[in-house]
Amino acid sequence: MNSSKFAVAGATGRLGRHVVDVLTERGHHVVPMSRATGVDVITGAGLAEALTGAGVIIDVASWHASDEKAATEFFRTATRNLHEAGDRAGAGRLVAVSIIGADKATAGFVASQQVHEEAALSGPLPARLLRAAQFHEFVGQLLDWRQGDVAYVPNLPTQLVAARTVAEALVDLATAEEAPAGPIPEIAGPRKEIMAEAARLLGARRNIEVVGLDNAKVPDAELAASGAFLPGPHARLAGPTFREWLDAQP
Template sequence: MKVVVIGGTGLIGTNLVARLAEHGHEAVPAAPSTGVNTLTGEGLKEVLQGADVVVDVSNSPSFADDDVMAFFRTSTGNLTEAAKEAGVGHYVALSVVGTDRQPDVGYFRAKVAQEQLITESGLPFSIVRATQFFEFAGGIADTSTTDGVVHLPGAGVQPMAAADVSAAVGRTAAGSPLGGITEVAGPDVLGLDEWVRTVLTARSDPRQVVTDPQAPYFGAVPGPEDLLPGPGAHLAETTLAAWLAHDSRP
């Protein structure tokens, strides 16, 4: 079947396109660099022609509250309308575990708005909520660093490898529409501070990670379980230790 992957040139999208192709599907990466722009609508009609499934793994170029909300509302609105016009039979979107528990985080509010647009679109859909990616640990450390010290709360997280996220999204895209939300997560529960500290240590990053219960995570202090998946989540197999063994970054 033909699967159009919006955001198909990014971290998740590139891996997803390759996986779908390996399983015999016609996987088409769609992004501004390929002539498809969900904000302006450019190229949407053309790329969705004959598509059986559309998968949205795109992301906002800016995480500022107003920017990210405008991105997901505009992009998702354009994409759902184009998908309906093209007769797409399955709309799949990647979202984030805990979006509905962190209303003070602008990015999460925008993802909730995206999910609502999809559920109200009338399209057969599946939403895959994933936990944080192992690959994001360095970026989280950077945004949480003050005077060379990383401040993070000990809130529970269940991070996972980006490759496992792609696999989960691919399985969902190849299946029947769920008409709801499924969650995927890593195999182990860690403290947010513990996770980032482990990655920095493995990379010989000299920054100290201080456990600070009041430290914000992208603008809000998460509760102990706000970032954890609920019962019934699909757990990936790749552990943090296994991922670090193949981590090529310094």
Template sequence: MRTAVAGGTGLVGRLVVEAARERGHEVVVLARSEGVDLTTGAGLADRLTGVDAVVDVTNRGTQKRSEAEAFFGSVTRALLAAGSEAGVGHHVALSIVGIDDVDTGYYAGKRLQERLLAEQGTRQPPVPWSVLRATQFHEFALQVLHFATVGRFSLVPRMLSQPVAAREVAQALVARAEAGPVGRAPDLAGPEVHQVVDLARRVSRARDLGRRVVPVRVPGRAGRAMRSGALTPTGAGPRGRVTFDEWLAGLSGGR
């Protein structure tokens, strides 16, 4: 199976490339370093020749709604247009659990991405698709220490999370690509629910980062939703097996 990975040089993208190759796929990486501009579609046509499935794990770290929608909208439109032209049989996109209930700028971009897949309009032929929503990765506890800082202090939002190993997400995306299009797939989450503030403190101690974690109540409806567990799954679905403790032990051992 010839599989293209959009964003194949990022955190999850590298793991998707690895998982696909382990399962015997021929992998095509779609990234600027490979001569592809995913926001304009430049270079896509040649790279998608003979591709059976596209796995989109592109990302743009912004909370500005206009920037998030511009990025995810442009990338998705470009991939769908080129995929339709090339006869791609399956487009798989990674999304996030709970984005319908937490209205942030970044999540608005992810919601647009999902809508563009579902509402392909008059495009002929349409590209069959799947969306796999996953919870935050274990790595989120490390990343959040650097989102908002004042000296040694890290301002970390109070929120519930059910984190999952990024490697397990990558493996699930490849398996979904192989299994065929289903539209919205069951949500993927980790094995345990945690307070992100607690996880951030544990990462700081394990890595000797010296960060002082200050819990912050995000105001408004979005903040209330995050604290109440809106970013955790509400129904049945696949669950990862790697716990945060196991991930953290590996992270600590590699410092």
């Protein structure tokens, strides 16, 4: 296996660009794969060429919306294509990112990760998974989804983590000689936060009013309120906190 050459699916996305940066900084040969680079993980266009000589495939491609059915179909198709093309190209393994609490989810985007994980683990290539908490960057997305001048954000617990921190953990997992024993590894931020409170910090900088909702109509709200999507005791916790990350933004 040529372990020094890494193919990154979703290379131009929120997480993928950090994965490419971390791999490059660590001296690895990186092949960025996205539609912008002529590779489509759904149609398979350009996939065989991009994977030629790659030892490890890192899958951080993601669906752009929260619809569970569409997201499930995306992950099922993309993961199957990466496995099959990677197997033909002689890749050594597939490493994919999922979401903390995916195994407990019953609806929404997080539930689509169950199919994603199953597809990753059942393909021809050996696979490794990393479950991550919601990214710091997700808070800005919540504000972008608002209608009007006020953003309504759930008062739900989370353990927000920087995408760069997730990328570092993912590259550590991808480059480790041996697959980790025990439960699926997790990466999360250093402390529990309330999503609406984090949104207020960002909203203050954007002049957006944020109203926290105690009974938000979001998928699995009761599960989230009970802490089902918080990291387990085996999780790796790493900074920066949301405020520290926000203060460092240009």
